[in-house]
Amino acid sequence: xxxxxxxxxxxxxxxxxxxxxxxxxxxxxxxxxxxxxxxxxxxxxxxxxxxxxxxxxxxxxxxxxxxxxxxxxxxxxxxxxxxxxxxxxxxxxxxxxxxxxxxxxxxxxxxxxxxxxxxxxxxxxxxxxxxxxxxxxxxxxxxxxxxxxxxxxxxxxxxxxxxxxxxxxxxxxxxxxxxxxxxxxxxxxxxxxxxxxxxxxxxxxxxxxxxxxxxxxxxxxxxxxxxxxxxxxxxxxxxxxxxxxxxxxxxxxxxxxxxxxxxxxxxxxxxxxxxxxxxxxxxx
Amino acid sequence: xxxxxxxxxxxxxxxxxxxxxxxxxxxxxxxxxxxxxxxxxxxxxxxxxxxxxxxxxxxxxxxxxxxxxxxxxxxxxxxxxxxxxxxxxxxxxxxxxxxxxxxxxxxxxxxxxxxxxxxxxxxxxxxxxxxxxxxxxxxxxxxxxxxxxxxxxxxxxxxxxxxxxxxxxxxxxxxxxxxxxxxxxxxxxxxxxxxxxxxxxxxxxxxxxxxxxxxxxxxxxxxxxxxxxxxxxxxxxxxxxxxxxxxxxxxxxxxxxxxxxxxxxxxxxxxxxxxxxxxxxxxxxxxxxxxxxxxxxxxxxxxxxxxxxxxxxxxxxxxxxxxxxxxxxxxxxxxxxxxxxxxxxxxxxxxxxxxxxxxxxxxxxxxxxxxxxxxxxxxxxxxxxxxxxxxxxxxxxxxxxxxxxxxxxxxxxxxxxxxxxxxxxxxxxxxxxxxxxxxxxxxxxxxxxxx
Numbered sequence: 001x002x003x004x005x006x007x008x009x010x011x012x013x014x015x016x017x018x019x020x021x022x023x024x025x026x027x028x029x030x031x032x033x034x035x036x037x038x039x040x041x042x043x044x045x046x047x048x049x050x051x052x053x054x055x056x057x058x059x060x061x062x063x064x065x066x067x068x069x070x071x072x073x074x075x076x077x078x079x080x081x082x083x084x085x086x087x088x089x090x091x092x093x094x095x096x097x098x099x100x101x102x103x104x105x106x107x108x109x110x111x112x113x114x115x116x117x118x119x120x121x122x123x124x125x126x127x128x129x130x131x132x133x134x135x136x137x138x139x140x141x142x143x144x145x146x147x148x149x150x151x152x153x154x155x156x157x158x159x160x161x162x163x164x165x166x167x168x169x170x171x172x173x174x175x176x177x178x179x180x181x182x183x184x185x186x187x188x189x190x191x192x193x194x195x196x197x198x199x200x201x202x203x204x205x206x207x208x209x210x211x212x213x214x215x216x217x218x219x220x221x222x223x224x225x226x227x228x229x230x231x232x233x234x235x236x237x238x239x240x241x242x243x244x245x246x247x248x249x250x251x252x253x254x255x256x257x258x259x260x261x262x263x264x265x266x267x268x269x270x271x272x273x274x275x276x277x278x279x280x281x282x283x284x
Numbered sequence: 285x286x287x288x289x290x291x292x293x294x295x296x297x298x299x300x301x302x303x304x305x306x307x308x309x310x311x312x313x314x315x316x317x318x319x320x321x322x323x324x325x326x327x328x329x330x331x332x333x334x335x336x337x338x339x340x341x342x343x344x345x346x347x348x349x350x351x352x353x354x355x356x357x358x359x360x361x362x363x364x365x366x367x368x369x370x371x372x373x374x375x376x377x378x379x380x381x382x383x384x385x386x387x388x389x390x391x392x393x394x395x396x397x398x399x400x401x402x403x404x405x406x407x408x409x410x411x412x413x414x415x416x417x418x419x420x421x422x423x424x425x426x427x428x429x430x431x432x433x434x435x436x437x438x439x440x441x442x443x444x445x446x447x448x449x450x451x452x453x454x455x456x457x458x459x460x461x462x463x464x465x466x467x468x469x470x471x472x473x474x475x476x477x478x479x480x481x482x483x484x485x486x487x488x489x490x491x492x493x494x495x496x497x498x499x500x501x502x503x504x505x506x507x508x509x510x511x512x513x514x515x516x517x518x519x520x521x522x523x524x525x526x527x528x529x530x531x532x533x534x535x536x537x538x539x540x541x542x543x544x545x546x547x548x549x550x551x552x553x554x555x556x557x558x559x560x561x562x563x564x565x566x567x568x569x570x571x572x573x574x575x576x577x578x579x580x581x582x583x584x585x586x587x588x589x590x591x592x593x594x595x596x597x598x599x600x601x602x603x604x605x606x607x608x609x610x611x612x613x614x615x616x617x618x619x620x621x622x623x624x625x626x627x628x629x630x631x632x633x634x635x636x637x638x639x640x641x642x643x644x645x646x647x648x649x650x651x652x653x654x655x656x657x658x659x660x661x662x663x664x665x666x667x668x669x670x671x672x673x674x675x676x677x678x679x680x681x682x683x684x685x686x687x688x689x690x691x692x693x694x695x696x697x698x699x700x701x702x703x704x705x706x707x708x709x710x711x712x713x714x715x716x717x718x719x720x721x722x723x724x725x726x727x728x729x730x731x732x733x734x735x
Contacts, residue, residue: 041386041409124560126495135493146504146559148714230561232505234709236716251380252508253699254405 033260040254051261061262063237064245065269067152071241072220074156079216080209083164087171088197101172105165112162112225119158120145120230145231148238155226155239163219167212174208175201210281214274221270242266336366337633342378342397342619343371346653351396353648354640365632372397386411386624393627394637396449400437400618401691401698407445408695413623414443418634428641430660432525436690437620440532447641448658450649451616452580453684454517456603457587460596462497462575471576471600475547478603482556485575499556500576501568502548506709508701513578515708516701517615518544520689521604525613529692529700532734536704537727543605545719548712559713570595578602580617581654581681588677599680616688618658647671654678656685696733703729 034051036044055061090101107115122129123144131141144154182200191199202209223241227233233240233248246266250259341351348371355369372395375381379402385391386406398406406412415421421444425434429448437446458471466484468477482499489496502514520526523540551557562568569577570590577583587597601612621640623633639645646657647667654675662668663682672679691697704726711722 039405039409040383041406041411120561126558126560128560132494143559145561146713232507234504234506234713236710236714237706248702252702253696254383 030260030263033257034264036257038256040256044257047257051258052265054258055261055265060237060240061242061245064240064242065266067238067240068221068223068242070152071156071159071223072217074153075159075220076213076216078156079160079164079167080212082160083167083212084171086164086168087175088201090168091172091175101168104168107162108165110162113229115158115162116226116229119161123154123158123230146235148236151231151235151239155223155230158230159220159223159226163216167216170208170212171205174205178204206281210278213277213281217274217277218270221266221273336368337394337627337629337636338392339367339369339394339396339636340372340392341369343374344653346655347371347397350649350652353652354645358636358639365629365636367636382406389626391624391626393630393633394621394623396621396640397619398446398622399691400446400620401694403437403446403620403622404439404693404695404697406622407439407441407443411625412445413625413627413630413633414445415447415623415630415634416444418631420638421634424638424641428659433658433660436693438693440693446620446622447637448690449619449621449641450653450655451618451658451685451688451690452582452655453681453688454513454578454580454615454617455599455601455680455684456576457569457579457583457597457599458576459569459572459574460598461594462572472603473601474606474608475543475603476606478547479550479554479556481575482551482554486554486556495555495558496573498558498574500551500578501557501562501574502578503561504552504559504709504713505561506702506705508698508705511701511705511708512615512617514548515544515704515712517578517602518547518604520613520615521602522608523613524610525687525689527692528704529694529697529730529734534727534731534734536730537723540605541723542719545708545711545722547603547605548708549715549719552713553715569597581656581678584677585654599677601684611687612684613687613689614684616658616685616690618688618690656681658685661686694734699733700730703733 033044035046035048037047037050038044086104090097090104094100125131125141125143125146128144130144135141143150145151178201182204183196186196186200222243224243224247227239227241227244228247231239233244242262243266246259246262249255249262339351339355341347351369351371355367359366370392372378373381375384378397379399382391382395382398382402386409391411403412425444425447433448434444437448438444456471462485463469463471463481466481468481472478472481478499485497485499486495487497488494503510516528519528519536519541522543523538526535526538526540528534528536548557552559558574562573567586567590568574570587570592572595591597602614604612621637623630623637627633641657643659643665646659649655649657650668650671656662656678659665662685663672663679668682672682694700707717707722707726707729711717711719717725
């Protein structure tokens with residue numbers, strides 16, 4: 001009897017231990033770190049709220065948040081529109097549908113580092129394929145990664161290409177769950193394709209849209225690999241994302257306490273952002 | 285480590301052992317605990333001072349070969365204290381691996397690939413042994429290095445925590461035929477000549493409307509370490525080996541730094557260096573897209589392996605301001621040897637290191653790795669001189685070795701270089717600031733970091 005009571009605890013204990021060591025402990029430790037100065041190898045020094053005072057005076061950190069928001073502003077709508085369009089297409093009875101579905105998903109499973117390196121070449125100023133195409137059709141070259149105004153949109157386009165397949169699949173699931181009777185009724189009423197899409201499809205897949213927005217917002221806030229490899233945050237800090245900035249503070253300069261404070265502040269922003277998004281979407 | 289290993293073993297055992305206490309499971313559990321305990325004990329064996337010294341080398345294949353050779357010879361000749369070598373474990377960078385080892389107290393006794401710029405950071409935290417307290421260290425050091433090198437490696441607290449071991453001076457590799465084609469029998473040596481060559485070499489060779497030949501290339505990314513291979517090397521050349529930081533004060537707000545920024549700003553403004561990220565494509569120097577580049581001697585092995593027939597290259601000093609006089613200094617990219625405080629017998633570790641850095645083994649280092657030992661008047665020592673005669677591509681580096689500098693003594697060096705890199709990007713690459721403004725802003729920001 002006693003052993004029966006213990007069994008479930010033993011079964012869940014690996015996960016509890018994992019959660020404790022790799023999630024709860026880091027969170028508690030980060031809270032402690034926020035109030036200390038610590039370079040990993042020297043003893044911690046209590047500094048009170050000094051890290052937060054520094055945070056509010058750190059222009060580059062706020063620029064990194066702004067950069068991240070610019071990325072999200074381009075990436076999320078672009079991703080939803082393209083993913084929904086592709087999902088709608090792939091939901092039709094077209095030839096090679098299976099192959100096309102797999103093709104759109106392919107970039108999702110390719111390593112982010114590989115994709116980033118390949119796109120760096122495509123974005124090349126003088127020898128990149130995209131600029132060659134532009135010049136061949138009589139358009140001027142674009143400084144994809146070297147123009148401060150263009151670099152973040154360029155990264156957003158690449159991130160959209162990389163991730164869109166995942167959201168296509170999610171939208172496909174959503175589209176296939178819309179009861180066909182709705183469309184049949186609309187056909188009888190003489191609704192156009194756009195009207196069916198606007199008044200049946202969109203409301204019916206609203207939970208999917210909500211999920212995609214939340215997932216891409218959280219994914220977008222953690223933007224790191226792309227600017228880390230492609231631009232190192234340049235040109236002129238225009239692609240320094242918040243996570244990249246926190247990473248640099250922690251693992252280049254070993255300002256662990258300050259990085260913990262930045263991390264907490266940024267986590268609070270993400271929570272606030274997701275909360276507002278949720279309220280807005282629920283209201284709609 | 286012991287506690288955590290035994291704990292993990294015990295935990296696994298309890299899962300297995302929990303329900304039915306059969307004899308079989310009891311025996312298995314005992315073996316498992318015993319095994320884990322052995323592993324746990326073994327982890328600390330290298331630090332107990334009784335069995336062997338653990339030595340971590342760099343993890344490139346040539347240095348692994350060198351480390352194996354040295355350790356093999358040492359162990360064959362000495363029965364008193366054996367050395368066990370292994371390459372530094374794989375990680376994103378060896379610096380991060382060492383940091384993790386320091387935190388986990390799993391550092392080796394000896395590490396031979398410590399970037400000089402990191403030593404002060406580790407020294408201040410007390411994780412390194414002050415080598416000047418060991419018998420015979422200073423004597424050997426003075427025999428090996430001149431006073432400027434010793435001054436360069438002496439920490440702020442007056443102790444010496446590192447052995448200057450090897451260098452890879454940054455020089456200009458150049459395509460002989462390309463420079464000849466624009467009238468330069470020797471590559472340009474001054475900024476004006478370099479800009480002139482840049483103008484002549486900046487060409488669209490196949491007439492497709494795109495420039496496909498540049499005088500040189502350097503990454504435009506604002507990573508702090510990139511500046512060692514452009515700004516810092518050129519600054520050392522322009523300033524006759526001047527410092528950036530001296531005793532906690534910024535000293536780079538000067539005409540040499542401004543001249544370097546102005547020179548590179550012009551290079552980029554006129555398009556003589558491309559702003560593209562060329563690192564992920566085929567070798568642009570070997571393929572003839574760029575006529576020169578700032579590199580170290582590691583490029584010799586690479587170029588020899590991949591060069592095409594008729595491709596002729598050579599090395600010389602980096603360009604300097606037109607008014608420059610005297611020898612041309614450059615960055616030596618020094619990698620040094622340290623003993624960690626986890627070593628229980630530093631004197632015995634030093635005895636092994638004295639053997640490792642002997643003249644004979646320095647020569648072995650050069651032979652196996654083509655990296656230069658940081659030893660005074662290297663080019664004048666007979667066996668080295670003979671080697672460089674047989675390997676003429678490396679000879680310029682041996683000559684340059686007389687005029688190299690490492691990094692300044694500063695625990696915040698990465699932050700300082702990051703600040704310089706930010707201003708470099710703003711001024712040199714994007715021309716949003718004058719060189720004077722950029723250097724001044726970098727100096728002010730760097731001083732704030734130091735304060």
